[in-house]
Amino acid sequence: MPELPEVETVARTLRPHVQGCVITNAHVLRATSQHPLSVPLENLRGCRIEEVGRRGKLLLLYLDASHAENEKVRTCKDLRLAVHLRMTGRLMTYAANTEPGSHTRCVIDLDAPSAEGPKKAEALCVGEAPAAQAECEQRCGEDKPSCVHTGPRRLFFDDVRAFGLMLAGTADIFARWPFWNDLGPEPLTLTENSFAKSIAGKKSAIKAVLLDQKVLAGVGNIYADESLFAAGIDPRRKAADLTQKQAKRLLNCLQDVLLLSISQCGSSIRDYRDADGNVGAFQNTFAVYGRGGQPCKKCGRPLEKVKVAGRSTVYCPHCQG
DNA sequence: TCCTCCCTGTTC
DNA sequence: GAACAGGGAGGA
Numbered sequence: 001m002p003e004l005p006e007v008e009t010v011a012r013t014l015r016p017h018v019q020g021c022v023i024t025n026a027h028v029l030r031a032t033s034q035h036p037l038s039v040p041l042e043n044l045r046g047c048r049i050e051e052v053g054r055r056g057k058l059l060l061l062y063l064d065a066s067h068a069e070n071e072k073v074r075t076c077k078d079l080r081l082a083v084h085l086r087m088t089g090r091l092m093t094y095a096a097n098t099e100p101g102s103h104t105r106c107v108i109d110l111d112a113p114s115a116e117g118p119k120k121a122e123a124l125c126v127g128e129a130p131a132a133q134a135e136c137e138q139r140c141g142e143d144k145p146s147c148v149h150t151g152p153r154r155l156f157f158d159d160v161r162a163f164g165l166m167l168a169g170t171a172d173i174f175a176r177w178p179f180w181n182d183l184g185p186e187p188l189t190l191t192e193n194s195f196a197k198s199i200a201g202k203k204s205a206i207k208a209v210l211l212d213q214k215v216l217a218g219v220g221n222i223y224a225d226e227s228l229f230a231a232g233i234d235p236r237r238k239a240a241d242l243t244q245k246q247a248k249r250l251l252n253c254l255q256d257v258l259l260l261s262i263s264q265c266g267s268s269i270r271d272y273r274d275a276d277g278n279v280g281a282f283q284n285t286f287a288v289y290g291r292g293g294q295p296c297k298k299c300g301r302p303l304e305k306v307k308v309a310g311r312s313t314v315y316c317p318h319c320q321g
Numbered sequence: 322t323c324c325t326c327c328c329t330g331t332t333c
Numbered sequence: 334g335a336a337c338a339g340g341g342a343g344g345a
Contacts, residue, residue: 086339087340088330161328162327178342179341204322204323213340221338270331271330311340
């Protein structure tokens with residue numbers, strides 16, 4: 001369940017594989033995985049991936065459209081492709097001859113960047129020659145791109161539960177996307193005062209407010225539970241009832257938890273992998289998430305599992321008073 | 322503001 | 334074979 005730290009990790013690990021690459025082909029294998037507002041991904045042929053970024057839980061590929069094959073697309077400024085991984089989405093590059101899997105929702109074929117490529121030996125993995133591929137596979141493990149490859153590659157958007165979404169468009173198109181338009185501030189750069197202001201007067205449970213992407217962009221179930229535990233706040237408590245001091249502590253705890261998770265490449269519960277196919281390590285640090293019934297790491301009493309805002313929520317009734 | 326639905330693999 | 338996981342849309 002990729003949240004801010006996981007998407008940040010995917011962006012960081014995907015960047016060396018796709019930055020500077022030209023999209024030679026794109027096809028959507030499941031129509032509902034492409035947002036209705038999107039420029040058809042097929043029309044991105046010829047676009048160059050300039051940069052990989054993130055906004056909230058959205059992964060962003062910034063595109064240079066000046067050499068796009070499609071005439072309309074060629075005139076686009078600020079063209080970008082947003083990917084929401086939702087529950088089970090994954091973005092990884094593979095050798096150019098790799099066939100899509102049963103859960104592949106979109107395939108984007110990439111040509112190598114024209115500038116000086118990565119190390120020569122690693123280029124073998126692209127593998128026209130089986131012997132050369134075997135040699136590289138031995139070095140890299142299996143043909144997961146644990147090294148950076150030259151030559152053509154395929155970027156797969158795999159998504160088992162098919163909740164994920166891709167949207168390509170200009171700034172104008174993004175402005176018509178309510179989810180994008182209403183995205184709240186990034187929690188890592190938000191100030192204590194702005195946070196306190198944005199939750200003041202909210203009648204819902206503080207956990208529901210943390211999950212609201214209009215309030216904070218990028219927080220999901222894991223980091224809401226973990227930050228509330230770290231701050232010693234009951235997740236069911238009305239947001240408006242938090243004191244100024246508690247609101248500040250909560251934001252500080254949230255920022256600490258997010259930064260710590262990013263430093264450990266995020267959390268892997270089931271499906272999440274970064275763009276190199278690696279799992280994160282932060283799940284080993286969870287204080288409460290997924291630990292209902294187990295002893296609290298602070299006081300030793302059993303953690304309770306309840307539903308808040310329709311989401312399973314674990315907290316310590318003793319430490320989160 | 323709250324509830325239901327979407328979707329599919331895993332667990333009970 | 335039902336329950337569960339959960340982000341966000343849409344309706345009550």
